[in-house]
Amino acid sequence: MQTVTDFDEAQLLANYQAVSDALAVANAKAIETNDEHCSAALLAVSKTKPASMIEALYRAGQEDFGENYLQEALGKIMALSDLPITWHYIGSIQRNKTRDIAKYFDWVHTLEREVIAKRLNEQRAGMKPLNVLIQVNIDDENSKSGCQPEEVPALIEQVMHYENLNLRGLMVIPSKQGVDAFARTKALFDAMAAQFDLPHWDSISMGMSGDMAEAVAHGSTMVRVGTAIFGERSYQ
Ligand SMILES: *Cc1c(COP(=O)(O)O)cnc(C)c1O
Numbered sequence: 001m002q003t004v005t006d007f008d009e010a011q012l013l014a015n016y017q018a019v020s021d022a023l024a025v026a027n028a029k030a031i032e033t034n035d036e037h038c039s040a041a042l043l044a045v046s047k048t049k050p051a052s053m054i055e056a057l058y059r060a061g062q063e064d065f066g067e068n069y070l071q072e073a074l075g076k077i078m079a080l081s082d083l084p085i086t087w088h089y090i091g092s093i094q095r096n097k098t099r100d101i102a103k104y105f106d107w108v109h110t111l112e113r114e115v116i117a118k119r120l121n122e123q124r125a126g127m128k129p130l131n132v133l134i135q136v137n138i139d140d141e142n143s144k145s146g147c148q149p150e151e152v153p154a155l156i157e158q159v160m161h162y163e164n165l166n167l168r169g170l171m172v173i174p175s176k177q178g179v180d181a182f183a184r185t186k187a188l189f190d191a192m193a194a195q196f197d198l199p200h201w202d203s204i205s206m207g208m209s210g211d212m213a214e215a216v217a218h219g220s221t222m223v224r225v226g227t228a229i230f231g232e233r234s235y236q
Contacts, residue, residue: 009056015229016044016057019212023223026216033217040207040216043088045226047072048233051079057229058083066090066109066224070097077104090171090205090224092145099123107131109171109205109224112147117159124164132159133171133205136188138181144173149188156196169203169221174211182206182218189219 023042030037045066046054054065054076063084067073068091077087088107093116101108102123111117112135124130134155137146147155152170159167170189174181185206193201207215207223215223227233 007050007053007056012053012056012230013060015231016060016062019225019228023212023216026213029213030216030219034219037219038202038221040220041222043090043205043222043224044229045090045208045224046076046230047091047226049230051076053230054085055080055083058085064088066226070100074100074104095119102130103127105130107133107168109133110135110145111155111159112145114155114158117155117162117165121159121162121164127164129164129166131166131168131200131203133169133203134159134167135171135173136185138172138185138188139175144175146172149184152188152192153195156192156198160196160198166200167198168200169205171205173208174206176210182215182220186219 020042023040027039041064042062043064043066044057044062047068064086066088086106087104088109089101089105090109093101093110095115098116098119102120108120108130111132120130134152135146136149136152137144138149140148156167159165170185172181172185185204189204203221204219205222205224206220209225209228212223212225
């Protein structure tokens with residue numbers, strides 16, 4: 001993989017400031033209409049971007065970074081191992097990748113299958129529990145990953161008994177046309193909280209560069225922003 005290590009730091013920091021400000025405004029608005037709103041945090045999605053950019057953002061105060069491609073991510077995690085960064089795995093999970101994901105990440109946003117949950121739980125043994133979110137295919141699109149909303153309860157029932165997994169909530173990537181997908185995600189999140197006794201159920205990962213404010217208005221607790229911070233990617 002070819003990565004650019006030379007970048008415009010002033011531009012990166014200006015983008016980061018603008019996204020942080022926009023998120024603060026969205027959070028303030030959400031609190032006005034819902035006093036139970038808990039501020040959404042910013043996850044900087046650094047896929048395809050070099051470790052040097054991550055380090056610059058870390059120095060500016062960003063601690064949470066999201067990566068999609070395991071090999072690429074491991075290189076950056078090793079390169080930056082002296083910084084206490086919180087790493088989030090947000091890519092699709094193949095069975096043969098679970099060991100490294102369990103070993104090197106703090107969060108996984110893309111749990112959608114029981115076999116993967118079982119492997120992550122086994123391979124996380126001896127470490128602090130791995131924070132996991134269940135990815136839901138909220139728009140029922142064949143092309144998107146995530147389990148179906150009606151499959152969520154069975155997956156929860158399995159994961160809630162795993163001592164090395166800390167079940168935190170849901171993650172969605174709605175389609176651009178998705179009508180009220182954010183509201184449906186929040187409703188599902190609340191229904192699961194009512195149905196199960198889940199002591200750490202507190203997170204909804206939704207919203208990206210293009211729809212961050214709308215996601216926050218509907219109860220997102222973590223927005224995943226790549227392009228608006230790092231600029232366009234030359235490949236996905
Ligand atoms: C790439 C990616 C993002 C960031 O998308 P932007 O539109 O660049 O902000 C968020 N979530 C997931 C799962 C991604 O793969």
